Amino acid sequence: MSGSWVRIAAGVLAAIIVAVIGVQVSGTFQGSVDEATGGNTSVANAFMLVLAIALLIGFVVYAAVEYAQTGALRSISSQFDTRTIVLMPIAIAINIVLGQTVSAALKIPVYLDSIGTILVGALAGPIPGLLTGLLANLIWTFVLAGTPLGSPYAWPFAIVAAEIGLLAGIFGRLGFFRPRPNTPTPQLVVGTVVALAVLAALAYWGILPAYTKGVTFFGDLSGVDPFFVLMAYVIAAVLVIAAIGLVVILFTRRDLGVAYVVVGGAICGVISAIISAPISAVFFGGVTGSGTDFLVAAFQQAGSSLSESVLQQGLISDPIDKTITYIVVFVLLRTLSRRFTARFPQGEQAVGLVGA
Amino acid sequence: MLELHRVSYRYAGYATAVLHDIELTIADGEIVGLVGPNEAGKSTLCLVASGLAPASIGGALSGSLSIDGELMAGRPPHELAERVAIGFQNPDTQLSGVTATVFEEVALGPMNLGLPVAETLARTREALATLGIEDIAERSPNRLSGGQGQLVALASLLAMHPRHVVLDEPTAQLDPEGTRLVGEALRALAATGTALLVTEHKTDLLDGLCQRIIVIDGGRIVLDGPAGDVLADERLPGWGVEPPSRIRLARAMAGRGLDLDLIAGTLR
Amino acid sequence: MSEADVAFLQRLAPPTPSSYHRLNPFTKALAAVAESIAAFVIGGYVGPLAIFGLAVLPAAAMAGVLRRLVRVSVVLTLPIAISVVLISVFTRAGSTVLFTVGPFDATVEGVDFAGQVLVRLITLSTAIGLFGLTTEPRAFVFDLERRGLSPQLAFAATATLEAIPAMLERAKVIQAAQRARGLDTEGRIADRLRGVLPLVGPVVLSSLTEVEERTLALEVRAFGRRGRRHLLWTMPEATWEAPLRWVLLAVLVVIVAARLTGAWPAIP
Structure with missing residues (x-):
């Protein structure tokens, strides 16, 4: 067990170092947006490249450390048993079908197109999760091309989907999806405080810095269109209600697992928003054809540049979307029979042992 | 020869065992029926006999499975696949879902073994011929009747050249026509000298097919004997097993003072 | 294997009715990706429209799928195109305001931006749609498996x-x-x-x-x-296709490099 921690730590550290170096080398990502073409291609591409290389090197380091420790790559190959391979297409179908039909049927501005990816990550591990996300978007574009379900617009986002699956795998291994029924009250209180603190920190350092221009929460409101002031209040109110809702659920269900899932979903959402914003801005002018486009329009109108508005939109929709998705997966895993889940490579970490 | 010696089995994530102290030997070319009430452990016994429990689904097995004298413990599923095959109820989920024709579906197993194309071709044709389904070789596997689907699933197993085949209620989801098709296929299979273990609710299908029948209840073997004796056993309905119609008819007749053998004699 | 066997196996491969269909799936996929990326990297109107008019449309006509391609692309592009037009037209910062709706101003710059995004989207969706309409997904995946x-x-x-x-x-x-x-x-x-x-x-x-x-x-x-399989059939590949793919890739790399380094000026 401790051996695998060393590998994970080494891999994550390597990815972060490479990303930081890459960011330093390629310069800042803000400010140099080319207004005529709606995005600075070179900057955004460099950003994507840095991330891709960072992920790749992190993975190589992980594999190398494992090979050095054990002389084999068992932790990676054992994540791909037949069961996982059979689950992957079903998971991809879940992504695509729910991503297209459910969000359209329910008419809410979330995507819900990563339930399958997160399910595979949680049950089978980080690498199958990563591969499921990657394959899902590539299949969506290339294998389904020429059918009404195909989407020519999915493949540039493959790297985002890969990150979502990877993260779900890591959270799954850490037991984030495990139900924790009948948590004693003191533990519940501490857990809730910690979860709220993590969420607040995430909001303060991860989300708020993106809103310093155009839309400001605490700045001077004179000269700002009342429409946007109202919108900011609505968003703030939603966040407060969500936090209160979390506390209420935690104390009525008495299951600290909910806090883990919400924190995991929020983290995943913020990271996804940061990675997908440049892709969306460069390829599609910030428009994805879904209900979130309205937000991009609003932020642009409020004075943000295209890439800023896409990021501002993403930082609202993605955490909401991913938190809902994580909760859906959490409930699904609890509904599935233990006989089923326990047979996956990471099944026991994901749902816990009998009576535990 | 397939031997289970002192086998007990517990599923992963569960505290109690579902099979207890199973002792079972199936000789080469022998056809054995397996009956018993629901939840008696029939499906589990099939999984254990095929080696998939624990090779694929985990869980805790005590005792041993050996095939032709070799212990199977610790072998990966693909090595077991060439020795013992297992078929299930639902034809749809047994199809791979990735092939465009029945021929490719049946060829999938030999291909997975890494066999050269000529060998795959020969095995596929042989399997289709054994079950008499050469005529649907170029049809889509998704557009078959339940009975045909089950035959394709069976052919896919035969193409692996296993000398032992375990079937878990192969006709449970089939209509009478499908049941008849599968029944004929099982007879054709038996004629090739393959050893068979068949779980089946429809005792009419076992009657005349099996040489030997085993009754299992509560995870233990409670009766093991020649097919004729077991099917005529008075305790069968008590284990939730309906005797074949031949025997029920004879009993009903006898209850009214008629001797079926006598009637058969008169008719003849 | 006899010649008849080879012919039988090749018959399992999907049909290729036109000379564009007969291109290897990998070549068609690479063409679609290269065309899409080039359209985005070049930007403006002339580049994407040239790719659309000089590469995608003639190929679609050659494959005889022009009408289906238009239909599929319209279905796939319409929802996102509507969003692009509404949002870009009203929210681009620009000096020349055409008209105002509520807090939103429609600007000339917005119309220009929407136009540019639209031509890129059309090129992208038709390039990939053409690949889809002329390539059986199974054939593409099998071909990739043949390549490793x-x-x-x-x-x-x-x-x-x-x-x-x-x-x-x-x-x-x-x-x-x-x-x-x-x-x-x-x-x-x-x-x-x-x-x-x-x-x-x-x-x-x-x-x-x-x-x-x-x-x-x-x-x-x-x-x-684990290990390679011998596939039953393969998709055709002309000897000149591999060099063609390298040429496509080289052209793409040159375009991307030229645009990233600013060596080429932006084309309107």
């Missing part, structure tokens, strides 16, 4: 093709059943949110129950064995 893609990943890709229609069917049935029971997919947001789980749950759960049985059915066909 793992058989397991090849399975995952092709199985998705089967899984999606099956799941859509399920979603439809379940959605209809829940509407009949009064589940709201119209009302307030809170009601709709509450509608997510009852819909997602059954669709996903019913699909996942298949995973276990299909897993076991594949295990007995040696699916878990």
Whole structure:
């Protein structure tokens, strides 16, 4: 067990170092947006490249450390048993079908197109999760091309989907999806405080810095269109209600697992928003054809540049979307029979042992 | 020869065992029926006999499975696949879902073994011929009747050249026509000298097919004997097993003072 | 293998009715990706329209799928195109305001931006749509496996093709059943949110129950064995296709490098 921690730590550290170096080398990502073409291609591409290389090197380091420790790559190959391979297409179908039909049927501005990816990550591990996300978007574009379900617009986002699956795998291994029924009250209180603190920190350092221009929460409101002031209040109110809702659920269900899932979903959402914003801005002018486009329009109108508005939109929709998705997966895993889940490579970490 | 010696089995994530102290030997070319009430452990016994429990689904097995004298413990599923095959109820989920024709579906197993194309071709044709389904070789596997689907699933197993085949209620989801098709296929299979273990609710299908029948209840073997004796056993309905119609008819007749053998004699 | 055998196996491959269909799937895929990326990297109007008019349209005409391509592309592009037009036109910062709706100004710059995004989207969706209309997905995946893609990943890709229609069917049935029971997919947001789980749950759960049985059915066909397989048929590939792909790739790299370094000026 401790051996695998060393590998994970080494891999994550390597990815972060490479990303930081890459960011330093390629310069800042803000400010140099080319207004005529709606995005600075070179900057955004460099950003994507840095991330891709960072992920790749992190993975190589992980594999190398494992090979050095054990002389084999068992932790990676054992994540791909037949069961996982059979689950992957079903998971991809879940992504695509729910991503297209459910969000359209329910008419809410979330995507819900990563339930399958997160399910595979949680049950089978980080690498199958990563591969499921990657394959899902590539299949969506290339294998389904020429059918009404195909989407020519999915493949540039493959790297985002890969990150979502990877993260779900890591959270799954850490037991984030495990139900924790009948948590004693003191533990519940501490857990809730910690979860709220993590969420607040995430909001303060991860989300708020993106809103310093155009839309400001605490700045001077004179000269700002009342429409946007109202919108900011609505968003703030939603966040407060969500936090209160979390506390209420935690104390009525008495299951600290909910806090883990919400924190995991929020983290995943913020990271996804940061990675997908440049892709969306460069390829599609910030428009994805879904209900979130309205937000991009609003932020642009409020004075943000295209890439800023896409990021501002993403930082609202993605955490909401991913938190809902994580909760859906959490409930699904609890509904599935233990006989089923326990047979996956990471099944026991994901749902816990009998009576535990 | 397939031997289970002192086998007990517990599923992963569960505290109690579902099979207890199973002792079972199936000789080469022998056809054995397996009956018993629901939840008696029939499906589990099939999984254990095929080696998939624990090779694929985990869980805790005590005792041993050996095939032709070799212990199977610790072998990966693909090595077991060439020795013992297992078929299930639902034809749809047994199809791979990735092939465009029945021929490719049946060829999938030999291909997975890494066999050269000529060998795959020969095995596929042989399997289709054994079950008499050469005529649907170029049809889509998704557009078959339940009975045909089950035959394709069976052919896919035969193409692996296993000398032992375990079937878990192969006709449970089939209509009478499908049941008849599968029944004929099982007879054709038996004629090739393959050893068979068949779980089946429809005792009419076992009657005349099996040489030997085993009754299992509560995870233990409670009766093991020649097919004729077991099917005529008075305790069968008590284990939730309906005797074949031949025997029920004879009993009903006898209850009214008629001797079926006598009637058969008169008719003849 | 006899010549008849070879001919039989090749008949299992999907038909290739035109000379564009006969291009190797990998070549067509690379062309679609190169055209899409080039359209984005070059930007403006002239570049994407040139790719669309000089590469995609003639190829579609050659393949005889022009009308279907237009239809598919319109279906796929329309929703996103409407968003692009509405949002870009009204929200681009610009000096020349055409008209105003509420807090939103429509600007000339916005119209220009929307136009540029639209031509890129049209090029992208037709380039990829052409690939889809002229390539059987199975043939593409098999070809990738021949080039070294793992058989397991090849399975995952092709199985998705089967899984999606099956799941859509399920979603439809379940959605209809829940509407009949009064589940709201119209009302307030809170009601709709509450509608997510009852819909997602059954669709996903019913699909996942298949995973276990299909897993076991594949295990007995040696699916878990690692190693190459000998494929029954291959897609044709002309000798000049590999050099052609390298040329395409080289051109793409030059275009991307030229635009990134600013060596080439922006084309309107």
